[in-house]
Every structure is written in structure tokens, then in C-alpha cells.
Amino acid sequence: MSSIKIECVLRENCRCGESPVWEEASSSLVFVDIPAKKVCRWDSLSKRVQQVTLDAPVSSVALRQGGGYVATVGTKFCALNWEDHSAVALASVDEDKRNNRFNDGKVDPAGRYFAGTMAEETAPAVLERHQGSLYSLFPDHHVEKYFDQVDISNGLDWSLDHKIFYYIDSLSYSVDAFDYDLQTGKISNRRSIYKLEKEEQIPDGMCIDVEGKLWVACYNGGRVIRLDPETGKRLQTVKLPVVKTTSCCFGGKDYSEMYVTCARDGMDPEGLLQQPEAGGIFKITGLGVKGIPPHPYAG
Ligand SMILES: O=C(O)[C@H](O)[C@@H](O)[C@H](O)[C@H](O)CO
Numbered sequence: 001m002s003s004i005k006i007e008c009v010l011r012e013n014c015r016c017g018e019s020p021v022w023e024e025a026s027s028s029l030v031f032v033d034i035p036a037k038k039v040c041r042w043d044s045l046s047k048r049v050q051q052v053t054l055d056a057p058v059s060s061v062a063l064r065q066g067g068g069y070v071a072t073v074g075t076k077f078c079a080l081n082w083e084d085h086s087a088v089a090l091a092s093v094d095e096d097k098r099n100n101r102f103n104d105g106k107v108d109p110a111g112r113y114f115a116g117t118m119a120e121e122t123a124p125a126v127l128e129r130h131q132g133s134l135y136s137l138f139p140d141h142h143v144e145k146y147f148d149q150v151d152i153s154n155g156l157d158w159s160l161d162h163k164i165f166y167y168i169d170s171l172s173y174s175v176d177a178f179d180y181d182l183q184t185g186k187i188s189n190r191r192s193i194y195k196l197e198k199e200e201q202i203p204d205g206m207c208i209d210v211e212g213k214l215w216v217a218c219y220n221g222g223r224v225i226r227l228d229p230e231t232g233k234r235l236q237t238v239k240l241p242v243v244k245t246t247s248c249c250f251g252g253k254d255y256s257e258m259y260v261t262c263a264r265d266g267m268d269p270e271g272l273l274q275q276p277e278a279g280g281i282f283k284i285t286g287l288g289v290k291g292i293p294p295h296p297y298a299g
């Protein structure tokens, strides 16, 4: 039997840590702190952190084929050069919506960078409703829009056979699935596969494991939950010592460890005293299941 261990590996005090991505080549975890406008890279061997500060909220980061990264910055898809700290816009969205920004994003198995938008929050989960949309940046840098009316565009991933796209609009309190056409990048036939229970709070980031089960970070729920998308049942709950858990990914040796990001913003002084590791990076070992490597952006 596996015995689960949870450890804060980096006390980073992120205001809103998000978008953890394992970079195998450097044995590092790359992630963002959205309101701090930072992309961070934690080297799991040296335990050192490097960071790049940008000029707008950076809501997701992904690996890029051929090296470097792509990131969603404000309402732009950008290429990120780690060496000279520059971000070059590849495409822009929601130009008519001045109060919008990108939120979570991830690359599909064919190398398209999917990311959705939302209105900027006045407080966590407090924002003008239905302002967001879901987009993807194709390898040739053109953008496709899938749908609008999104509240908080969040977790996303694809089934192991690439035939299903999983997606979370946080304020729907639902994990949804679409049929996915990997050839064209088109989605269809939206349905809900899991509705969160009250104590699970708000669904945020998510990732898939090698058994095709989904792991969802529950914002304000202080946990990650494992779901069977075929039966719609929750299989497992792993609680963390911080309440504002935002996202998760697999990484480490053979993708056998899970990394979880979380937020400090929205916590009162008492909560911060009780949860001094809020905003840190957590590593969960002993889950007994592995993840899959992240897909790099192909453009
Ligand atoms: O991390 C994100 O996805 C959002 O940008 C955050 O602000 C919170 O998750 C949100 O407030 C909870 O719904």
C-alpha cells in the first residue's frame, strides 16, 4: 500500500500560484504567480528559484518545442525568453474587453495552446460574470475561439486517447467533458461529468493521470480530488494544510510525484497565521499513480 506524504517544498508566498508544469530537461517545476506578474522556475535538485517578472498578470505557462516557454500574459499569448526575460506577443484576444485577462492554459497533445479568459476579480471569485471565452493558439499563431459566456476559465486536460477534452468553468462547480478532434482541434457535445460537493468548494486547475483519472484542485477546499470521468464518481480525496489550493500537475522521477500550487490572496491575518505555508509549492508522494509529461507548444 502507498503511504501518502505531503510536504511544502518551497515557501514562495505566492499571491496566487498557478499553472504548475514539470520540465523534465531541468528537473524543475515551472509555475506562475498571477497577480505578482511572475513566472517562476524551481530547480528540484538545487532547490533554487529563478523568476521573470512581466508587465501584466501572467496566468499560465507552458513548455515550447525547441526550448523556452509560452505564457498567457494579460490578454496575450506570448513567447517567453528565459535568458533575456523578454515576452513577445504572438496573438491577442478579448481586445474589446478592457477588464479581462487570461486565466488557466495548457497545451493539447497536438501542440495547440488552449487558454480561457475571465473578468479581473475584485476579490477571489468576485467578478463580472460571463465575460470570459475559451481560445487556442495554433502552432501557426492563429487563434480559434470556442465559446464565450465563461465566468472563470480554469482547469483543462485531454483524455489519454485524445478523444475527450476536459474543462472547468469554476463558477459552474462542474467538471465538463467535450468530444475532441485532435486533427482539427474542434470540440463538441459538452456535458458535465462531476458536480462538486459543497465542502469541495470551487473547482480550479486539473490534470490527468496514467489511468485516465482526473485530479482537480479545489480552491477554498484545501484538497485535490481524483475523479473517474467514466463513472462520474470521486475516487479519492487528498487534503492539504492550505485552503486555497489552485492547481496540480505530476512531475519528478517518472512523473510519480504531484505538485500543487495555492494562493495567499483572500486570506485574513488569522488564516495566514494558521497556514504559514499558504502560497507555497507542495509535493505529494506515495499516491501510487503516475502522471504524463506535459505537451510542448508546437509553434
Ligand atoms: O487561480 C485561478 O484560476 C484564478 O485566477 C483565481 O483567482 C482563483 O482560482 C479563483 O478566485 C477561484 O475561483
Ligand SMILES: [Zn+2]
Binding pocket: 018, 103, 104, 154, 155, 204, 205, 246, 247
Ligand atoms: Zn486556476
